[in-house]
Amino acid sequence: MESFSTLIRTASREQHEEVRGSTFLSDLLGHKLGVDAFARYTEQLWFVYQALESTARRLAGDPVAGPFVRPELFRTAALEQDLEHLRGPGWRSAVSALPATLEYAGRITECARDWPAGYVAHHYTRYLGDLSGGQIIRDTAEKTWGFAKKGDGVRFYVFEEIPNPAAFKRAYWELLDAMPGDELERQRIVAECRRAYELNNGVFLALGEEFPLSA
Ligand code: HEM
Secondary structure, eight states: OOOHHHHHHHHTHHHHHHHHTOHHHHHHHTTOSOHHHHHHHHHHHHHHHHHHHHTHHHHTTOTTTGGGOOGGGOOHHHHHHHHHHHHOTTHHHHOOOOHHHHHHHHHHHHHHHHOHHHHHHHHIIIIIHHHTTHHHHHHHHHHHHOOOTTOTTSGGGOOTTOSOHHHHHHHHHHHHHTOOOOHHHHHHHHHHHHHHHHHHHHHHHHHHHHSOOOO
8 A cells, every 4th residue: 555655645645746746836936026925925835834833832742743743843043043134133023814725724733733743744745845845945045035045034044953855755655654643643644735836826826916016
């Protein structure tokens, strides 16, 4: 039988391509938008990671989600450093979540509360993506807007405590493969992963509306 990690990866491949090809992300990484758009995106990520990480402490003891909760993944502190750099010391009073971001963060919080395996689907979709394509985003951002390499502005993409992302990802897939649950539960987790991609896409759509290209 196909391993669960392979299943979740192959079953979400289409969604991955969709989100990757979203207009906002393409424009952002295609040098067509200013640093303001990057900052606005970083703000949205802050709300998403607040939802993922404010619930993590409680889930650390959960038999299903607990093994996935790893402090070396936590991004909130890095995002706050980036926002301070991008928006200035008063960033907290000006930061706001788009409705699509609230929907995304709300769904994460709901899963964290009611369905730890669903939380894992969201955890996987964010952190494994950050460890993979996130590095391409960082590289482009550094070059486009002149951030110091792995410095303020792009710290979100730098996992100081994960020196070997490939090995980390392999260990993560093993955790996925070891998750308890029958076939039906696996299908539900895969569906939640697809939903996570859709929620990401929703945020990109909203950002695309806020930062349209003047034709
Ligand atoms: C320009 C944007 C992006 C690029 C270039 C990109 C590229 C990649 C690449 C090259 C991989 C590694 C594939 C492999 O090892 O087989 C990957 C994995 C992944 N990406 Fe993306 N990605 C992008 C955006 C996103 C976004 C926005 C998300 C979700 C929010 C995401 C979620 C994932 C996940 C979950 C994985 C891990 C799959 C796995 O190994 O199990 N990616 N991405």
